[in-house]
Amino acid sequence: xxxxxxxxxxxxxxxxxxxxxxxxxxxxxxxxxxxxxxxxxxxxxxxxxxxxxxxxxxxxxxxxxxxxxxxxxxxxxxxxxxxxxxxxxxxxxxxxxxxxxxxxxxxxxxxxxxxxxxxxxxxxxxxxxxxxxxxxxxxxxxxxxxxxxxxxxxxxxxxxxxxxxxxxxxxxxxxxxxxxxxxxxxxxxxxxxxxxxxxxxxxxxxxxxxxxxxxxxxxxxxxxxxxxxxxxxxxxxxxxxxxxxxxxxxxxxxxxxxxxxxxxxxxxxxxxxxxxxxxxxxxxxxxxxxxxxxxxxxxxxxxxxxxxxxxxxxxxxxxxxxxxxxxxxxxxxxxxxxxxxxxxxxxxxxxxxxxxxxxxxxxxxxxxxxxxxxxxxxxxxxxxxxxxxxxxxxxxxxxxxxxxxxxxxxxxxxxxxxxxxxxxxxxxxxxxxxxxxxxxxxxxxxxxxxxxxxxxxxxxxxxxxxxxxxxx
Numbered sequence: 001x002x003x004x005x006x007x008x009x010x011x012x013x014x015x016x017x018x019x020x021x022x023x024x025x026x027x028x029x030x031x032x033x034x035x036x037x038x039x040x041x042x043x044x045x046x047x048x049x050x051x052x053x054x055x056x057x058x059x060x061x062x063x064x065x066x067x068x069x070x071x072x073x074x075x076x077x078x079x080x081x082x083x084x085x086x087x088x089x090x091x092x093x094x095x096x097x098x099x100x101x102x103x104x105x106x107x108x109x110x111x112x113x114x115x116x117x118x119x120x121x122x123x124x125x126x127x128x129x130x131x132x133x134x135x136x137x138x139x140x141x142x143x144x145x146x147x148x149x150x151x152x153x154x155x156x157x158x159x160x161x162x163x164x165x166x167x168x169x170x171x172x173x174x175x176x177x178x179x180x181x182x183x184x185x186x187x188x189x190x191x192x193x194x195x196x197x198x199x200x201x202x203x204x205x206x207x208x209x210x211x212x213x214x215x216x217x218x219x220x221x222x223x224x225x226x227x228x229x230x231x232x233x234x235x236x237x238x239x240x241x242x243x244x245x246x247x248x249x250x251x252x253x254x255x256x257x258x259x260x261x262x263x264x265x266x267x268x269x270x271x272x273x274x275x276x277x278x279x280x281x282x283x284x285x286x287x288x289x290x291x292x293x294x295x296x297x298x299x300x301x302x303x304x305x306x307x308x309x310x311x312x313x314x315x316x317x318x319x320x321x322x323x324x325x326x327x328x329x330x331x332x333x334x335x336x337x338x339x340x341x342x343x344x345x346x347x348x349x350x351x352x353x354x355x356x357x358x359x360x361x362x363x364x365x366x367x368x369x370x371x372x373x374x375x376x377x378x379x380x381x382x383x384x385x386x387x388x389x390x391x392x393x394x395x396x397x398x399x400x401x402x403x404x405x406x407x408x409x410x411x412x413x414x415x416x417x418x419x420x421x422x423x424x425x426x427x428x429x430x431x432x433x434x435x436x437x438x439x440x441x442x443x444x445x446x447x448x449x450x451x452x453x454x455x456x457x458x459x460x461x462x463x464x465x466x467x468x469x470x471x472x
Contacts, residue, residue, distance in 0.1 A: 045393040045432060049315035051386065051464065053332035054322075054359075056296025062098060063292055063336070063354060066106040066232040067457075068267045068284030068345045072119060075256070076263035078108065079286045080231035081340070082126065088259040094340040096288050097128070097227040103292045104222060105354040106200070106232050107169055107457045109145070109215035116207040118237040118245050121216050122253045123200035126229045127191035134225045135199070140185040141175035142202055142218035143168040146209060150458070152401075153426040155433055159406050164424035166404040168217035169457025173354060174406040176219050177454050178422070185220070191228065198250055199230070203237070217457055219354055221292075234263045262342070269344045273324065280325055282350040287341030289349035294334065295358040298465075306364035306446055307467065309373050315468040317391060318359075320377070321352050321461035328462055329386035353457045359465060361449045365441035372470040374435030375449055379403050379463050381430045391464060394430035402429040403463055405456030407436065411449040414440050429460075435468070 066079040077092045084090035110119040127133040148171040157164040162178060165171035181187065191197050199220075206212040233256050237245035248256075270283030298318060299307050310316045319330045327333060336349035349355075365371045379402045380391035409421045423436055441447055451465060 043395045045395065046388045047315055047317070047380070047391040047393065047466070048313065049310055049317060049390065049466075049468075051317045051319060051329050051391060053330040054294070054296055054318045054320065054334060055298055055302075056294055058291030058334070058336055058355070059293050059295070060290060061292035062096075062102045062339060063289045063349070064098070064102065064104040064230050064232075065285045065287060065289045065349055065354075066108070067353065068286035068342075069263060069265060070107070070267060070284050071109050071111050071265070072234045072263055073111070073113070074264040075119070075235045076233070076260045077257065078106070078232040078234055078263050080257065081288060082229040082231055082257065086258065089261045092260070092262050094287065094342070096340045097229055099224055099227045101221075101223050101292075103354060104199070104218070104220040104230065106218045107215070107353065108204070108234065109213065110204040110206055112212045113206065113236065116212055118207065119204045120235050120237060120248055121200060121202055121204060121218070122198060122233045122235060122248065123218075124196050124231050124233065124250075124253050124257060125189065125191060125199050126196040127193060127226070128229060129226055130193045131226065132193060133191045133228055135189040135191065135228060136223040137181055137185050137187055137189065138221040138223060139176045139179055140181045140218075140220040141172040142182065142200065142216060143171045144204065145213070145215040147171075153404075153424065155425065155427050155431065156436070157424040159422045159424040162406075162422070164406070166401070166426055167456075167458045168215060169219075169353065170404045170406070172217045172219045173454040173456050174424075176221065177356070177406060177408060177452065196250065196254060198253065201247055201253070203247070231257055233257060233260070266344055270346050273347050282324075283344075283346035285338075285341075285349050285351075285353075286345040288339045289336040290339050291336040291355060293356045293358060297360045297362065299362060306362045308364050308366055309371060309441065309467060309469050312371070312469050313471045315466045317464040317466040320357060320463040320465055321455055323350050323461055324348070325384050326382050326462045327384050328380065328391065328464065329383070351459070351461055352455045354454060356452065356454045359451045361451065361467065362446060363439075363441060363449060363467065364446045365443060368443045370443065371441050372438060372472060373441055374438045374468045374470065375451065376433055376435040376466045376468070377403075377407055377425060377451070377453070377463055378433050378466060379427055379429050379431065382462065392430070393432050395432060397428040397431035400429055401426060402460045403427050403456075404459055405453060408452040409437055409449065411437060411439070412447060
């Protein structure tokens, strides 16, 4: 089920009186959790403590963000930042040049194409200037769904070797978190004046699979020495004289860019951000979003250097990837803004796929006793305002995976040893989880914990990062 429908279908009723669609997924809100209740009735757990807005903010690095249409049936342009001059369909080109640091994210699927043709995903980059341009490929990873299937995993797996993943987006951003550039990506792409080069020209095959469904998720960190334009395109494999398939050429990609229309079918049209009733459809993203990284030191307030740990039995939670209608009582929307977009695609980069959260927690125990402190990344039941005064969890959890990705932890353990751990998380909405790390802080001491995560595709926000002081 997950392999066929990587965007989880889930229904939560939270008293907002609206129907909410995330991408192509619908959530219905009302007054109670809409799920066939097991016997005995599920237990709702309210976490004591406070929920804080996340300090810091997104940087200004632009992100080429190609995720619409997610399911491709007809070839064409997925996202073009080229100028419209000389193009047959001017509305398909958003005229946004990149220079310096930028990221590239492309996440698309092919589903039972005619004659089981192989769909190719291409990313073309053009140098419009009069001097050669160098595009440094700092990190890059691209995976097929068949190489990273949507599998059910335990909530926690130590993942220092990178072998734990569930879905191609999870695996791709996990590689980039480790600083990986896959072998089939060059370290540099040198583009002569006025010419184009292919940054990606990879297949999404479905033939010979048990179910003719496949997808590809690609994520790259790039740096250009001068202005370039980029486009992601979808084209079915060309045929050789013996009827075998072949990869499209640069000239064929260029022709599609020049004369092609937007690929289809189009995803659901998003709801305007100022709508107050009816269906809330976030929509899929196709454009350039603003912000690659959110870096923050989580302290008591901007005038202090430390985060005072909560009282025993309580927690301090920071919203992570909070968004419209999912602010968890913080009044904060972290969603990246769109610099350019197509009119029928998302108004904001809901989900912040590919955004790296780099969070430092300078924990401080200002009591005169040892305190046992935990740090947990978790997914409470989604709310905009906290209906019961705190984050809500559920036993048993709802049976939908809301987060699938790898987190990096760096800290000194209780023996004074410096630790760097990669932990793969796979958890459902409302699931009560064990902590990622547990530390004993002696009286009047401090300990720094660093948490890094690139928000993985095929996860569903929001999450929280919680610091708890245990009762014992």
